[in-house]
Amino acid sequence: MTPAARTPQPPPTPFSLYPELDANALHAFVAALESGDVTGLPPVRAAEVAEVRSVAVFTRGKVTGADGDLLDAALWRHTSSAPRPLIVMPSPWTSLGWLVYAVQATLFAARGYDVLAYTARGFPGSEGQVDVAGPLDVADGSRALDHLVERAAGPVTKIGFLGDSYGSGISQLVAAHDTRVDAVVALSTWGDLGEAFYENSTRHVAAVRALLDAAGKARLSPRTQSVFDNVLADRDIRGTLAWAEPRSPLTHVKELNRRRVPVLCAHAWHETLFPVNQTLKTFNELTGPKRMVLSIGDHSGPESSGMFGLPNRIWTDAHRWFDHHLKEIDNGIGDEGEVLVEVMWNKTLESRPTWPSLTEHTHRLYLAGSGDLAEAPEAGWTATVLCGVDTAATVADAVVLSGYAEMAGRPKAYPTGDIDRSVAAVWASAPMEETTRLRGTPALRVTYRAPNPGSAFVAYLLDTAPDGTAHLVTHAPYTDLGSPPDSLISADIDLQATAYDVPRGHRLLLVIDARDPFYGDANLPRATLAFTSPEPTPSYLDLPLG
Numbered sequence: 001m002t003p004a005a006r007t008p009q010p011p012p013t014p015f016s017l018y019p020e021l022d023a024n025a026l027h028a029f030v031a032a033l034e035s036g037d038v039t040g041l042p043p044v045r046a047a048e049v050a051e052v053r054s055v056a057v058f059t060r061g062k063v064t065g066a067d068g069d070l071l072d073a074a075l076w077r078h079t080s081s082a083p084r085p086l087i088v089m090p091s092p093w094t095s096l097g098w099l100v101y102a103v104q105a106t107l108f109a110a111r112g113y114d115v116l117a118y119t120a121r122g123f124p125g126s127e128g129q130v131d132v133a134g135p136l137d138v139a140d141g142s143r144a145l146d147h148l149v150e151r152a153a154g155p156v157t158k159i160g161f162l163g164d165s166y167g168s169g170i171s172q173l174v175a176a177h178d179t180r181v182d183a184v185v186a187l188s189t190w191g192d193l194g195e196a197f198y199e200n201s202t203r204h205v206a207a208v209r210a211l212l213d214a215a216g217k218a219r220l221s222p223r224t225q226s227v228f229d230n231v232l233a234d235r236d237i238r239g240t241l242a243w244a245e246p247r248s249p250l251t252h253v254k255e256l257n258r259r260r261v262p263v264l265c266a267h268a269w270h271e272t273l274f275p276v277n278q279t280l281k282t283f284n285e286l287t288g289p290k291r292m293v294l295s296i297g298d299h300s301g302p303e304s305s306g307m308f309g310l311p312n313r314i315w316t317d318a319h320r321w322f323d324h325h326l327k328e329i330d331n332g333i334g335d336e337g338e339v340l341v342e343v344m345w346n347k348t349l350e351s352r353p354t355w356p357s358l359t360e361h362t363h364r365l366y367l368a369g370s371g372d373l374a375e376a377p378e379a380g381w382t383a384t385v386l387c388g389v390d391t392a393a394t395v396a397d398a399v400v401l402s403g404y405a406e407m408a409g410r411p412k413a414y415p416t417g418d419i420d421r422s423v424a425a426v427w428a429s430a431p432m433e434e435t436t437r438l439r440g441t442p443a444l445r446v447t448y449r450a451p452n453p454g455s456a457f458v459a460y461l462l463d464t465a466p467d468g469t470a471h472l473v474t475h476a477p478y479t480d481l482g483s484p485p486d487s488l489i490s491a492d493i494d495l496q497a498t499a500y501d502v503p504r505g506h507r508l509l510l511v512i513d514a515r516d517p518f519y520g521d522a523n524l525p526r527a528t529l530a531f532t533s534p535e536p537t538p539s540y541l542d543l544p545l546g
Helices: 023-035 043-053 097-110 135-150 166-177 193-197 205-214 222-233 237-247 249-258 276-285 301-308 313-326 401-407
Strands: 056-064 070-078 084-090 114-118 156-164 183-187 263-268 290-295 339-342 349-352 361-367 382-386 424-428 436-440 443-450 455-464 469-480 487-494 498-502 507-513 528-532 540-545
Touching: 023 043, 023 056, 023 097, 043 056, 043 097, 056 097, 056 114, 056 135, 070 097, 070 135, 084 097, 084 135, 084 166, 084 313, 097 114, 097 301, 097 313, 114 135, 135 156, 135 166, 156 166, 156 313, 166 183, 166 249, 166 263, 183 313, 193 205, 193 237, 193 276, 205 222, 222 237, 249 276, 263 276, 263 301, 263 313, 276 290, 290 313, 301 313, 301 401, 382 424, 443 455, 455 487, 469 487, 469 498
Parallel strands: 084 114, 084 156, 156 183, 183 263, 263 290, 290 339
Antiparallel strands: 056 070, 070 114, 339 349, 361 540, 382 528, 424 507, 436 498, 436 540, 443 487, 443 528, 443 540, 455 469, 455 507
């Protein structure tokens, strides 16, 4: 008997942190930069090519990085001897390398900047091995700057570094170590890499898997591979944190502050790779000129349309930031407040002078045995959560991709009736009497008893409509690794920061469960966590209101 023929299946699409980028369109754009033939390009892109070719020369080549490794690069160089500022752009975590910046680098060049974009070591086109913003990457950034300075036709005025994602961390670290750097733009960036991998001691396993998948064509150094493997296998936490420390801009913030380096950061509220709080921690430590732009979406999503050259307010701010701090143009960006937030889900933009000023006051609700978020504390109750079972409450359906749905106005709808109360603890507020403006960082204190050493939970704050459907406002994981069995554990955690309007008539729903595929699980299967509220230290939720 002849077996039935199988229909050939196409190879799986490699995972990308930039799923909407059209590599073919970017390659066509670069080809036009080289040849001048704009046939087939959209009229706007064709005009950009013609404009930049009238004032600058575009070339592709190699930059000699640390240890003599050659890095794939592209250079936009003006031929006139007039003084001008320079911009260096280290690539994101993608096999496309510097190509991601082709359009934006062209726009900067047309505005009078010499620009060099390069592919970080270990990624396709560049030699070496992926160092994850380690000393070799920092040295590469300075070598790239050397390369650009040496090829400037006239005097160099000021220097900026701009990066998205991986390149953003490298940009901040180069600025901390190289005194020539005068300003930074860091899009979808991190501040504390250790906290990004271990938020509240909880392993971000989905984020690490996504980084590994997106680096499928890259050459990871043995140390990089071992760190990622250790996070996934729950090994050597101390070693990973020691590895992450020098790779964290937070570690070097004093160097940035000593020279008052202007830093523009952009981030997404529901970031699944580098949660927003660890970036805000670094941002709040900066004492020089700074700006934080927070938007609906996930990693690199809010700025992605600008990589095609489409109108994008984040890239507009990046241009204005460099125009102000590198060209000394008085364009008003220095007077607009340090923080600009996009509110979920109405997309209103709100500006504040500082991050703390976003929160005008805090309202405390207590976790009650009735399942209410109440105005007064209540002691003596117990709510049990069964470990090892997932619930309908989850961080996201997919890393990065869920953020694109949010930006399109289709945030994930959570059927709250499907949350099994035998495996999750749930508390609900009274219906809101008016629109409630959450602005800042919600905080949760909760006490629980775990029968075994090692325990974990994830807390979700949901906005629930009268029909029972809900949207995620924010969340945070928590892991305890050091308490003896059967002891009371007090967990004080910040949920991820938010700017969210809860409509009139909706309720806030706090859900705590013991398993989420996004995170590593420190619980024993079928164990139970018993949540309670001791009279001396009641369990509560603090809501930041603005």
